[in-house]
Amino acid sequence: MLLHNQDAYRSKVFFNYEKRLQLHSPPEKVFEYFASCRTPEGELLMKPVDLMRAVVPVFPPSESKLVREGYLNGERSPGHLFCLPSEFFMLFDVDNDGLISFKEHIFFVTLLSIQESSFSAAFRMFDKDNDGEIDKEEFKKVMQSMRSHTRQGVQHRDGRRTGLRANASVENGGLMEYLFGKDGNGRLTHDKFVRFIRDLHDEIVRLEFAHYDYKSRKTIPAKDFAHSIVASADLSHLGRLLERVDELSNDPRFRDVRITFDEFKNFAELRKKLSPFSSGIFSFAEVQGLLTRDDFQRAASHVCGLSLSDNVVEIVFHLFDANEDGNLSTEEFVSVLQHRERDIAQPVETGIMGFLSCCWKFAHCHHTSAGVQFNDICFRKIPVTTDFHRS
Numbered sequence: 001m002l003l004h005n006q007d008a009y010r011s012k013v014f015f016n017y018e019k020r021l022q023l024h025s026p027p028e029k030v031f032e033y034f035a036s037c038r039t040p041e042g043e044l045l046m047k048p049v050d051l052m053r054a055v056v057p058v059f060p061p062s063e064s065k066l067v068r069e070g071y072l073n074g075e076r077s078p079g080h081l082f083c084l085p086s087e088f089f090m091l092f093d094v095d096n097d098g099l100i101s102f103k104e105h106i107f108f109v110t111l112l113s114i115q116e117s118s119f120s121a122a123f124r125m126f127d128k129d130n131d132g133e134i135d136k137e138e139f140k141k142v143m144q145s146m147r148s149h150t151r152q153g154v155q156h157r158d159g160r161r162t163g164l165r166a167n168a169s170v171e172n173g174g175l176m177e178y179l180f181g182k183d184g185n186g187r188l189t190h191d192k193f194v195r196f197i198r199d200l201h202d203e204i205v206r207l208e209f210a211h212y213d214y215k216s217r218k219t220i221p222a223k224d225f226a227h228s229i230v231a232s233a234d235l236s237h238l239g240r241l242l243e244r245v246d247e248l249s250n251d252p253r254f255r256d257v258r259i260t261f262d263e264f265k266n267f268a269e270l271r272k273k274l275s276p277f278s279s280g281i282f283s284f285a286e287v288q289g290l291l292t293r294d295d296f297q298r299a300a301s302h303v304c305g306l307s308l309s310d311n312v313v314e315i316v317f318h319l320f321d322a323n324e325d326g327n328l329s330t331e332e333f334v335s336v337l338q339h340r341e342r343d344i345a346q347p348v349e350t351g352i353m354g355f356l357s358c359c360w361k362f363a364h365c366h367h368t369s370a371g372v373q374f375n376d377i378c379f380r381k382i383p384v385t386t387d388f389h390r391s
Helices: 002-024 027-034 048-055 103-114 118-127 137-149 151-155 174-180 190-212 223-228 235-250 261-272 273-289 292-303 308-321 330-345 351-367
Strands: 220-221 258-260
Touching: 002 027, 002 048, 002 235, 027 048, 027 118, 048 103, 048 190, 048 220, 103 190, 118 137, 118 190, 118 220, 118 330, 137 174, 174 351, 190 220, 190 223, 220 223, 223 258, 223 261, 223 308, 235 308, 258 261, 258 308, 261 292, 261 308, 261 330, 273 292, 273 330, 292 330, 308 330
Parallel strands: none
Antiparallel strands: 220 258
């Protein structure tokens, strides 16, 4: 029991350290810590799962018996982390080694900062001549601008300490070849751009699930799913939530519960649709005075078109119904999910979404007659009113 407690404490120490590293350190330090491979020439490289762990806070899988060493130097060796091949990243891996360089890491982190709701706006920003397509030069210039509006871009020190340079070009790599053809003269269409970013987000979700699926059973324990939910909570609130997670191991209702990838992915989709979902449940709770499990499932279905299983809902209520009165603490639940999306987006001040908004407004002003109040029509936040009723 003492050894278990020591392992749990060490796990939390490493988690807190890694989360602070993700949130506050320059990208070269983040890359150095999470990259698990090194070439004979000394170049550090990431596996796809390393990229996931660099942007998503994760706990060690509960079914793993590996114990961290007592020093904070990243992964002990590449072999200690099981990693399924990533078909997505192999699409543009010209040398078939499945590894990611620092410049590619910066590229992916920048793309991950684009939330799905802003895909079309981002493409219109790229598409300066408004022909529904963009060329490689347009793409490269705006990527550089976008990177400067993410936290990692602002904190990057241009490799002075480590030799890792974020502004090194990826134009000769497999990424540009995949997007613009071997000769680089192709045009990137809106649909391909949207599909590419959506696939990138989906692959990060798949890699997170694979991280917790330590025994390759295609399911993960309820405790690991709960860890995935609370991992994005503010560190000041994390301790109390982790106590609720630990209770799952001794609760007979959850001891044998396992979560499938479809259940895991549906919950990830709920995070992407958090704005309308939260509006719905806040409005409903305000009128009814409480939000039950059935109400929660109905909101996910009616507002977001998502089916959440009974097991997923039971775990959510265990974590966020602390007094066990059957009523979800909606504010705390929404706050934790908002942290996840915000931390991956890594905004600075008004953030990358504000940057996209400004560019979109500018483009709109350029093509529209004077006198229109653009603040009223561009990127205005419109309250979502949702009406869903008890069956």
